[in-house]
Amino acid sequence: MVRSIMMLLLCQLAGTVVQEGTGLPIPGPVMGLVLLLGLLVWRGGPSQSLHDTAGGFLKHLGLLFVPAGVGVVTELQVLQANALAIAIAIPVSTILGLVVTGVLMQRLLRGKADA
Amino acid sequence: MHSLLPLPFFHVWSYLQTQPLMGLTATVCAWELACLIDIKAGHKPITNPTVLSITMLACALLITHTPYSAYFNGAQYVHFLLGPATVALAIPMYANWGSIKRHFVAIFISLTTGSIIAATSAMLIARALGAPHDVLVSLGPKSVTTPIAMAVAQNLGGQPPLTAVFVMITGIFGTVVCTGVLRLARVRDWRAQGLAAGTAAHGLATARMILLNETAGAYGGVAIGLNGIITSIALPLLVQVFGF
Numbered sequence: 466m467v468r469s470i471m472m473l474l475l476c477q478l479a480g481t482v483v484q485e486g487t488g489l490p491i492p493g494p495v496m497g498l499v500l501l502l503g504l505l506v507w508r509g510g511p512s513q514s515l516h517d518t519a520g521g522f523l524k525h526l527g528l529l530f531v532p533a534g535v536g537v538v539t540e541l542q543v544l545q546a547n548a549l550a551i552a553i554a555i556p557v558s559t560i561l562g563l564v565v566t567g568v569l570m571q572r573l574l575r576g577k578a579d580a
Numbered sequence: 581m582h583s584l585l586p587l588p589f590f591h592v593w594s595y596l597q598t599q600p601l602m603g604l605t606a607t608v609c610a611w612e613l614a615c616l617i618d619i620k621a622g623h624k625p626i627t628n629p630t631v632l633s634i635t636m637l638a639c640a641l642l643i644t645h646t647p648y649s650a651y652f653n654g655a656q657y658v659h660f661l662l663g664p665a666t667v668a669l670a671i672p673m674y675a676n677w678g679s680i681k682r683h684f685v686a687i688f689i690s691l692t693t694g695s696i697i698a699a700t701s702a703m704l705i706a707r708a709l710g711a712p713h714d715v716l717v718s719l720g721p722k723s724v725t726t727p728i729a730m731a732v733a734q735n736l737g738g739q740p741p742l743t744a745v746f747v748m749i750t751g752i753f754g755t756v757v758c759t760g761v762l763r764l765a766r767v768r769d770w771r772a773q774g775l776a777a778g779t780a781a782h783g784l785a786t787a788r789m790i791l792l793n794e795t796a797g798a799y800g801g802v803a804i805g806l807n808g809i810i811t812s813i814a815l816p817l818l819v820q821v822f823g824f
Contacts, residue, residue: 473664480667490816492731494666495808501670502805511671519668522661526783527630528611529662530726532603532655534634534748536741538641539648543715543742550709554719555746558702559754559780560761562723566694566803567767567776573686574769 469518476501597646603654610636623791628755628784631748662727666808669725672801680802687775687802694779695807696814698723703824714738716824720815722746725782728808732815747782754781755788770796778803 480496483489489496505511511519522529537544544551585593596602614632621627641651652659673680680687703716711719718738721729726747733743758777767773774796777785786800818824 470664473667476667476670477663490732490735491809491812492666492728492735494663494731495728495812497663497667498670498673498805499809501667502673505670505674506677510674516671519671522665522668523672526665527628528607528633529658529665530630530744530748531607531611531633531637532652532659533662533726533730533741533744534630535637535641535651535655536648537634537745538638540739540742540745543739544745547706547709547711547715550706550711550715551719551746551749553709554702554705554711555722555749556753556757557705558698559723559750560757561701562694562698562780563754563758563761563776564765564767565697566690566779567762567772568765569693570686570690570772570775571767571769573690574683574771577683577686 466514466518469512469515472501472515473497473518473522476504597650598653600654600657603651604657605654606637606640606651607633607655607658610640626752626756628752631752634748662730666725666727669801669805669808672798673805676798676802679798683771687799687806690772690775691779691803691806692810692814694776695723695810696818698780699811699815700818700822703818703822707824713824715742717819718742719746720819720824721811722750723780723782724808724811725804728812732812736816736819748784751781751784754785758785758788759792771799774799775803779807782807 476497477494480500481493483496484491484493610633611629614629614636617632618627618629641648699720702719702722706716706719714737717736718733720736721732721743724732724747726744729743729747730740734740754777758781762773762776767776770793774786774789777789777796778800782804786797786804789800790797
């Protein structure tokens with residue numbers, strides 16, 4: 466398990482180094498994701514241990530969002546001041562995103578089975 | 581709160597406020613309690629454990645007049661794990677690599693279009709209704725999974741905590757409406773439904789798709805990772821083009 470955590474941290478570290486070094490707008494952890502995916506494709510799949518460790522992280526992903534979310538207490542005034550803009554922008558844009566992605570994907574996949 | 585406490589308790593309280601132990605323990609306790617409530621309520625979108633935990637902890641901070649920085653002093657140890665967890669998203673993406681590779685062009689076109697339209701429409705509407713720059717760039721990455729969204733917002737000069745709140749609102753709204761909206765739009769293909777849910781409303785809507793159909797869940801997972809990458813690249817360009 467420690468070796469799997471080391472893998473994840475090393476990928477994140479390498480991603481962060483690349484991001485800081487190149488000034489690309491892609492966050493370090495995302496770069497780490499791409500790096501690990503490339504590694505898996507190249508080497509042919511994760512070890513059982515890496516698979517389980519990653520599963521453990523992702524199973525409790527909801528918990529990891531909590532500290533940042535509690536930061537809402539520092540943003541109450543901003544939320545109140547922009548309540549109308551937020552209350553309209555989020556639902557409308559989310560419905561647009563759902564419909565555009567879903568309709569386009571269904572069109573492009575028409576007649577293509579997943580065999 | 582402080583003045584209501586007898587002196588010895590006041591000392592203990594003051595001491596604990598300078599230590600990471602309280603914030604960390606409170607976070608884990610709130611999460612366990614929220615999970616219990618969620619199970620009892622039968623996993624309703626509205627009893628999402630993340631939302632419940634945030635609500636409980638935010639109320640606790642406001643009632644006890646605890647500054648967020650004192651809470652985060654302990655909670656940062658949980659927060660830090662978002663980085664490795666983001667990297668770990670590579671594993672479910674790899675598990676669906678065969679299917680992704682086969683339909684990559686379709687996935688890429690649909691996801692990029694949907695993602696750009698969702699982000700741009702959100703920022704355009706909010707700007708028209710008078711929201712300032714930092715709110716706009718915090719709103720842009722709202723459809724992406726939280727760790728990526730917060731990092732993108734930070735790079736653009738937004739407020740990461742505000743982004744976290746927007747991501748949550750988007751996820752809850754998307755989870756509640758996704759099946760109805762997709763039915764109205766006559767999207768029946770499970771691959772398309774999953775991809776749409778993951779693109780517009782990240783992991784929360786994907787969790788709902790997993791309950792409905794395995795293929796839809798897998799495509800939702802693909803969308804979470806891919807949209808994270810695409811948004812990180814496209815959003816800074818969109819912000820420049822539209823001058824947000």
